[in-house]
């Protein structure tokens with residue numbers, strides 16, 4: 001289909017075309033994302049009922065003289081148009097399993113074999129609730145759960161459990177994938193392994209994930225949810241690195257993240273407000289003023305427990321806190337259910353939505369910074385580039401162990417045993433001091449320049465990457481670029497999948513021009 005002109009069809013393609021929606025509402029929704037920075041309109045939005053529909057759509061595309069692009073869209077929670085298909089077809093993954101009169105949830109738990117089979121379109125919050133019915137849980141979580149299995153597995157899926165279990169992509173046994181050739185393939189580390197490792201962290205370039213088999217473990221019931229504050233970066237990073245090395249002994253936290261609070265005014269940023277009381281915030285502001293710190297750092301830890309360990313968890317927590325060098329007295333502990341803890345950003349979403357601060361531009365920048373350069377990064381970014389910057393939003397900073405990542409995958413991390421995830425998760429809230437997207441983008445550009453390895457910088461890698469040029473992508477993949485290009489040629493040779501990532505040029509625009517008025521449409 002080009003410019004609304006049908007150039008060839010058969011019975012099944014007519015069926016497929018009936019699932020393509022070209023109305024204004026459908027295409028408008030698929031033209032923007034959580035970032036609210038870029039916009040691009042597709043020709044249509046495809047609502048598949050079955051994974052085979054996606055395969056048929058791709059084959060229909062390939063049957064055209066110039067194939068149209070196809071972008072699976074999970075929840076569209078990307079920041080820079082990664083799920084767009086300008087002039088092509090966006091696949092609304094949420095339609096899978098929707099049979100009109102009923103919806104099948106496509107989440108099945110195997111208790112004996114401790115895994116869950118989840119459709120690529122499923123939200124992690126639904127995977128969680130389904131697994132918990134069996135007393136089980138996936139091991140690694142992103143901070144926010146209203147995003148899809150396929151969307152996070154196309155990136156990596158990181159969070160506070162990744163230091164001990166690796167990212168979500170390290171916790172997958174098997175996938176069903178529709179490739180850019182329109183083939184439906186089941187793959188695992190043993191079978192069709194090249195496709196398996198390509199797709200995990202593959203930025204949607206090699207296939208559409210329609211099912212993932214995810215490893216489970218017994219679920220804890222409750223969590224000691226802890227934040228400890230630091231006025232200096234040195235003890236903060238030393239303690240974080242100690243904590244991520246302790247897990248094997250069983251005496252550490254089950255979850256470790258960290259935050260950087262810039263400026264002396266401790267605004268109630270996204271995840272802070274559900275945790276700290278007004279009194280806590282006043283104390284923390286006092287700490288910043290008393291110490292003259294440009295930034296206050298928090299380690300956020302979680303210690304899981306259940307009925308068997310309830311009696312000993314406080315003692316274990318006290319022993320652990322004794323070993324750490326936070327500012328004495330600045331320890332904040334909450335007792336939460338496991339679900340309440342994992343779904344914490346879902347509550348923030350509700351707060352931000354009611355304040356009109358959710359659907360605003362999010363020029364987010366996520367980086368992996370090598371451990372050897374993190375203090376330099378802190379000095380140059382938090383005490384330099386961002387010293388007087390917009391405080392609206394959140395800055396995350398926490399370390400991970402590289403040996404938990406599988407180098408056969410295409411997700412990129414720095415070449416050091418430990419690296420830090422740093423998320424500059426800032427919002428441009430209209431009307432406030434942070435309303436200027438261009439200013440935030442200029443600051444992001446300065447941070448990226450500092451990081452640029454080719455220019456002799458810090459040598460970071462972007463997570464949820466965005467590069468405006470082919471050269472940028474080549475640098476991003478470094479020594480893996482050749483492999484990535486080979487995999488693309490093998491699984492999506494016409495480069496139709498997830499064009500919004502901007503890694504491979506999509507097929508050129510159609511030529512020759514559409515038939516003149518009155519000219520018959522060719523059937524094949």
Ligand SMILES: Cc1cc2nc3c(=O)[nH]c(=O)nc-3n(C[C@H](O)[C@H](O)[C@H](O)COP(=O)(O)OP(=O)(O)OC[C@H]3O[C@@H](n4cnc5c(N)ncnc54)[C@H](O)[C@@H]3O)c2cc1C
Pocket residue numbers: 034071072073074075076077078079082083084093120121141142143144147148149150151152154155156157158159203204205207208209210345464498500501
């Ligand atoms: C509030 C918030 C908090 C977040 N916290 C974290 C976090 O803690 N850790 C973390 O790792 N990430 C986090 N993210 C980022 C998030 O993981 C990514 O943006 C992810 O891509 C979002 O999933 P989605 O379903 O919205 O994907 P989309 O934005 O819809 O798609 C992302 C990319 O994946 C492709 N894609 C989508 N579905 C499939 C599929 N089934 N098969 C193949 N390709 C597919 C798309 O074409 C696109 O290129 C957060 C995002 C938000 C908005």
